[in-house]
Amino acid sequence: MTRKPDSLLLLGVLSVTLSVFLSTTVFAQKAGSGADQVASFASPIQDLPTEGTLFGLPVNIHGQTTYINQRYNNFTSSYSGMNSLNADKAMSYTWSGTLYLGARIAPNTDVYFNPEVVSGVAFSGLTGLGGFTNGEATKANGAAAKFYSARAFVRQTLNQEGDKVVLENEANQITQTVSSNRVVITGGQFSTLDIFDDSRYAKDPRIQFMNWGNMTYLAYDYAADARGYSWGLAGEWYLDNWVMRASRMLAPKSPNGRDLNWQIFNSYGDQVEVERQHYIAKLPGKVSVLAYRNKMILARFQDATNYVIQNNAQGTQAINNVRSSAQIKTGVGIHGEQALTKDLGIYARAFTSDGHTETMSFTEADNSISVGLGMNGSSWQRPKDSVGISMMQNGLSSYRRSYLQSGGVSYFIGDYASRNQTISYTPERISEVYYNAMVVHNVLAGLNFQHVINPAYNAARGPVNILSFRIHAEF
Template sequence: MPFIHSRARTPGRTSRALGPCRHGLISSSLACAALAAHAEAQEDWNVHAQLTYVSQRKDAVASPYSGLNSLRAGPESSYSLTATAALGLRLGPSTELYVNPEVAQGKPISGLLGLAGFSNGELAKTSGTNPKLYRARLFARHTVDLGGDTVDLPSGANQLAGRTTSDRLVLTAGALSVLDIFDTNSLAHDPRMQFMNWALMTHAAYDYPADSRGYTYGVAAEFITDAWALRAGRFSVPLQPNQLQLDSHLLRHYGDQVELSRDYSIADQAGTARLLVYRVKAAMADYADALAASTGEPSLDVPARRVRSKSGAGVSIEHRVSSQVALFLRALQADGKTETYAFTEADRSFSIGAQWDMSAWGRPHDSTGFGWALNGLSAAHREFLRRGGTTFFLGDGTLRYRGEQDLEWYYRSELSKGFYLTADVQQVHSPGYNADRGPARFYALRLHWEQ
């Protein structure tokens, strides 16, 4: 399965480089001045890098019974390590090429089973305790300036410093993460710097196209103005649910995304609202068909998978309420008919949270956040699990259904320039949607370096 490699400075979205300063989502004038200073000179190439290590443990979980794909009852420890290089090259005045080699290793809690809101967004990219080197991204970006104000773009990972205009068309093609472009909520998006729980990094019910590390390939177009943006893209889906190999037949099997976003201001406080619609077409199992074909424990393999579509729609809002505090909200509803194909097991999801920067306490580069997510399943999905069915992530043998609730708090402190230490606590109620089990508690320390 997938989760992503995303960052606070979203990779494929040059449009937002100074947007948070312009719209007030970054409160520190020193930080904005630094961004502007870095953006003055046009870069022909750049090199950036990151390293993230997460150590996490889970307490024992109340568990009167368990199944093949349950969160384990006993205490567990886990870790993840990822290292990424971001290399950028300007091919022409408006065209850039980026490549990200990445190394990952780790040990997941419970084999990455038994939850919808998994506790570490970095673990999907790891494939064992031996380091694996792979190509995470390889994509080209072309920008067509359409007029308006001049916008300075600072140097960053997957972004060359330069200038563009507030009205522009941005075309992206190649290998990347869908979450580089879509649902880029600046408060709850980056497991290396912000919330780590999957249900707080994007919509839990957003079954976006990705391989088991969270990457895919495809094409996207972004029409951006000073306040509005319209984005659309088509991306490759896995050949099999939550597997590494991608399907190359983009005309037959694919994931389409469309997002409309609007920057706004209320009482001089800035915000952004996004409306997202997605559709996946692939060979998938249908829960109702699987239930009808079995009188005992149903299976997603019976009857055979066939080409179907699944869709969903959601909203995402981030809003600053003061110079130090910003809030976010996400909600998404998917149709819930077919199996989870590329993200996690949720057919509807809702999350809210807040982020504070610590400027008032003399720590302008520190921040803390609190988030709460509620995930749910369709009637057919929960009946499949109640009758003993096993899905890619879930299977307690039976199910007393209740929506899974994920709570998370973190405090991130900058130890030195570009080097951060984060303390993180999570509590999951009804893990795997089972009211008979849990709660599950997780404690983590995260070290992150970037330059």
């Protein structure tokens, strides 16, 4: 029997309530901490007593549950193809629940495990957009709840000379005093985005912007399985205001596949990032540059375009017929953010990939730019509320564009309907606004609106207006 979305929401809220009760009976109260320089946009939910000791080892437990419901009405579409967003009125939802379990097995060595459960139905089977409107949608595969391991990793901290920095108790972080100059090594199962391209204002679709283009750079084809996780090794070197990061992650066996390829020297995703933190008028900001290099068996768009033309294969995923050898895919981007007041900050991201080959793990975009702001509600006496506004533009390389215009269909997009109805290319433009309100001590409820112009880069379709409701609880 299929469980209805409302039942899933109730189950999620009940599970958090039970977990909070259990945690308050088992774990000791966390010590107080000093205030941050600016208001937190990561999570305004107050910490609950979730840190203590077990068998003499420092441990912590956190959890979250999130329900997102999205809807749109009929939109203009003169034609549609195999991978088009359905032009009729539609509803989509996701529900997720995660436990964050951690233990410190040595003074500077932590282990973490995150079991996760997800249920949901994406718009049009997760096709028809470059910038998808729900960051949780990639993890869902139907109304039946799926349980899996999201993360299972070890973190080793190597402290050097420098000022002392206190890392507060939070999900996947036991309270720890470290040096401002340190090396951190993470190995195991985690998301590349756990390490790279962090942002105070646009990162987590469970509590901030929902669109994939605000989770990270949309054109950043980072190595991951179909749910967004992978196995690998990452290193971070913190040197006062500088941070340098590098990692190698497993690539999927096939593009956007669930199974990973463990031949890490033959198929992988590498990335490096340099970040410079600063203060302007005593308000924090940073600038970072990220580059990636993927290697795996991928289709080249030029080969796929030739296949479509030579075999009259319009309306098919011809990319599946021309994968023959390992390809290299690269990209580079820049990210900056700056607090303007204690409660207001801005950010911007821009990225470009070489665009010769198909998508490995993320979505259909070869260049992307996003700008926006985040603001807390202190000025209207709601300091735990938050609002965000953003604008994005996503584009395709000439190689991917030629493939689609010749009648080819890609993994997520492809509006081919006939020889006279192929993609009328124009960049995809998305605006997004959200408001989150603290409804009870550890529960947020929010509204989100997204306006998508030229969905899947096709001027012949749209625009689409998507309204979302979200409820998120933590412990």
